[in-house]
Structure formats: C-alpha cells, structure tokens
Amino acid sequence: MVRLPLLDRTLLWSACSGLLLACSFPQPDLPFFAWFALVPLLLVMAKRPFASGFMAGFAFFAPLLYWLNIVMTTYGQLNPFFSLVAHLLLVTYLALFCASATWLSCRLEMILRLPPVITMPVIWVALEYLRGLLFSGFPWGLIGYSQQSLPWMIQAADLTGVYGISMLMLLINGAAAGMLKTPRSRFAQLTAITVVLLLAGHLGYGYWRTAKTPDQRSDQLSVALVQGNIDQSIKWNPDQRQKTIDLYRNLSAQAAARGIDLIIWPEAAAPFYLQDENPLSRQVRAVPRQLESYLLVGGPAYEPETSGRGYRYYNSAYLFSPQGKSLGRSDKIHLVPFGEYVPLGRLLGFIDKLVVGVGDFSAGRVRPLSLDGHSLGVLVCYEAIFPELARDYVRQGSDLLINITNDAWFGRSPASRQLLAMTRFRAIENRIWIARAANTGISALVSPSGRVTLATPLFETLQVSGQVGLGAQPTVYRRYGDLLPLLCLVLMSGWALVAWRVNRRRPGQS
DSSP: OOOOOHHHHHHHHHHHHHHHHHHTSTTTOOGGGGGTTTHHHHHHTTTSHHHHHHHHHHHHHHHHTTTHHHIIIIITOOOHHHHHHHHHHHHHHHHHHHHHHHHHHHHHHHHHOOOHHHHHHHHHHHHHHHHTTGGGOOOTTOGGGGGTTOHHHHTTHHHHOHHHHHHHHHHHHHHHHHHHHOTTOHHHHHHHHHHHHHHHHHHHHHHHHHHHOOOOOSSEEEEEEEEOOOOTTTTTOGGGHHHHHHHHHHHHHHHHTTOOSEEEOOTTSSOSOTTSOSHHHHHHHHHHHHHTSEEEEEEEEEEEOTTSSSEEEEEEEEEEOTTSOEEEEEEOOSOOBTTTBOTTTTTTTTSOOSOOSSOOBOOOOOOOEEETTEEEEEEEGGGGGOHHHHHHHHHTTOSEEEEEEOGGGGTTSTHHHHHHHHHHHHHHHHTOOEEEEESSSOOEEEOTTSOEEEEOOTTOOEEEEEEEEOOOOOOHHHHHOSHHHHHHHHHHHHHHHHHHHHHHHSTTOO
C-alpha cells in the first residue's frame, strides 16, 4: 500500500476543506457544510501554514467561480487557454487571502500563544473585508453568504452585515476543531460551550426577527419585472434593436393590464443611447405614456469630457414618468473588471473587454432617483454584492432598492443563484424591499426579511408583477456600517505588529 507523504496529506485535507466550503454555496447549496468545512484545514494548517491555506482557498474559489470561463469563452470570444489563465490568476489571487489568514494565525499562536479559535475568525473577516476593497473589490464568496437559504441564520446581518455571519462560521469551525484536537482540554470545552451559546442566541435573534420584522409597509408599489431573455450574441446587433424594443413593449403592455405603478426593464435593455433623439428613443419614452406607469430602463449613456476631447460612457438606468418625461439617470459605480474596463490594461492587454458596443465605461456616483415623493436606489448588475453601496443609497433616502442586471453572461451556471443569494443580504442589512429585473433571470422580489417572494426561471421570456413596500427600517448596520470588519482589521494589524516586535527581540532574530 502506497502511503502519501505527510506534507501531501496535509494539502489534501486542506483541499477537502475548500471543496466542502464550495458545496455550501449555490449550487449545490448545502449550507450546513460550512459549519464544519474548515475543520480539516484548522487541524492540519500548523504543519504548512501558508501552503495549507492557499490550497484550501484554491480548492474553494476554483469551482465556485468556474463559470468565469463560460463568460470569457462563450461571450468574450477569448481563447480557452487565455480564459483558463485569467481564471487561474484570479483564483490564485483570492487564495492568497486564505493563505495569509492561516499563516498569520499560526504565527500568532507560535509567537504570542494566541489560539487559532480566537485569531482565525478575526483575521478571516478582516481579510474578507480587504478583499472587498482592494483593486476595486471582489467580495464574492464571503463565507457568511453560504447561509443564505437558512432564514434564522442570516437575520443578524442587520446588526453586523454579512461579516458577522462569516465570523460565526469561523467560530463554529474553530470550536469543532478544538474539540477534535484536544477533547479533554478545559479551554476547548469552554470555547465549545461559549460558541454553542452564541449560536443559540444568534438563532434566537433570527427567529425573533423573522417573526417580528414586518415585510409590509404603509406605502405600497405594484412593480412589474420584464425579462426579455435577449440572447447575448445579438443583444448589441443594430439590426435587432427594433425587435428588442417591440418585445419589451409587448411584455410591458401585458403587465400593465393588471394595473402597475412601475415597470422595470433590466440592465442594457435599450442597447442604444436613450438620451439621443431618434425613433427608438421616442418609442421607449412612449411606453410609460401609453401604459400610464413609471418606467425604469437600463441603457448606456455618455457625457462629453470636461476637456472637450472625447466622451465618458456610463452603464445607466433611466427613469421616465407616466407622461414620458425623464426623471433622471443613475450610473453604475462599481464597474466589472474585464467586463466594463480592463484593469492594468497595458499589462493585461491580451484580455479584451467582454462588453460589446461601447468603449470603456466610467464610474458614476450615488444618485437616487425620485418617484412621486419617494426615492429609488439603483444597483446595476453585480453592484448588489457591495454592502456599503446599498447602504449608501438607503442613507441617502432610498425607499426601494432596484437591481437591474444582465445575467446572460453566466449561462445556466450557479452564478445567477449566487448573485441573488448575495442580494438577499442587502435587503436584510437595510430592512428594505429589493426588486430585481434580469435579462435572462433570475428576476425576483426580495422582502426586508430576505425572503424571496417572487422569482422567475432562467432563460424564459416573461413578465411578472408583485407588491413591494416603500421605506427602510432603521438598523444597526445602516447606522454603523462595516464597523465589525474594521475592528477586526485593527485588531489583526495590532496582533501582527506586536508579534513582529516580540519576534525581533528574540535571540538570533534580526
């Protein structure tokens, strides 16, 4: 019988942690896997602190984000080899955060005698937060999101944001690892009891909030979500523009027959510049007049550069009144790397943009749209994964969050479900309704308790409608924002500094 070397077994156990963690996300969406997924990693990471964390991160992010290859090859027409290179580069970058967490936790245990069950939750959350900030941010796959299908587990997001759920997951895994490693240790036993009590309180709060959080509001709005299901290969074809507008007009008319206050078309539903005076723009502006409802529609926009040389382009949402008057435009703020612009363009010039039809987009600013005395905050595409952006819209008076997106890029992969799962947390964090209109699905309505009250199937041409409430309830998260991960970042930095100074004072250390 062939015995694997100890170091190889260490990496295999670490990879097992990453794969188990990936299974807790949509799909297959097995949230309880996250409760013990990191236990193998925590038990073996001391043998290879950096490599074990890197292997776990790689094994987690590689399958979680496999759909990026669909985006880059099918719709970006990128050579499969370069697509794989880009995918592996991103996965490697993300895995470095996991590697840094395990390495630093092991160093703190070695130098300061701080147990991993205390340091790992703090470090992991701090690094998740940093991941959402560096290089424009990519907070996809935060561990807290794995609990999205367990209502009682996610209600505390209105206190700490998704990061509090991530910390709880690390505490549960750390306590389990401690009990397996040293079951007779008084510290391990006390830690396990403390975590069980914390989990019980967390679930109790979730039960109470689920029962007590009113999804209804005194002000109601009937909303229609129009899912055009326009194939990405023809979306920007000028010859298809009239067919596209005709399709959206017909679907909107079907919805309006039920009496609708607001009709929402998805991201880039109008594949031309609505601000220009042309027959297609006039047809779009005629829709709200004919149907006697407000219309929110996604489309590109442009503005002249202040220098007078060239233009700045935006991925935008336009709001029209029942009289066909423009009520304003909201521009996308968080742009998609390699989708709407190429970061480090000179260095990564072999990777072209995936967006067809316009030049590189520019970032907009938080600008709620006014609708009959209320305000709408518009999150375009994957902006819904940025907690601070949704919070900014609500703090500026938004009574309803709207997410318009084009998920055709993802095919039938789990990416659309993952994106909707993250969107649910924005509703809980701000206790506000979210209306989501997607070109190919999943279009949905999400209540302030995170409950999906309406959801469409993927890749079907249809329109659906439902009632949403207007107004956001005050929450701790809305008031203080990402205070928890900021405190974790400060604490992690303090530990690292103390450990560095202690290590320097040791004999033989420089």
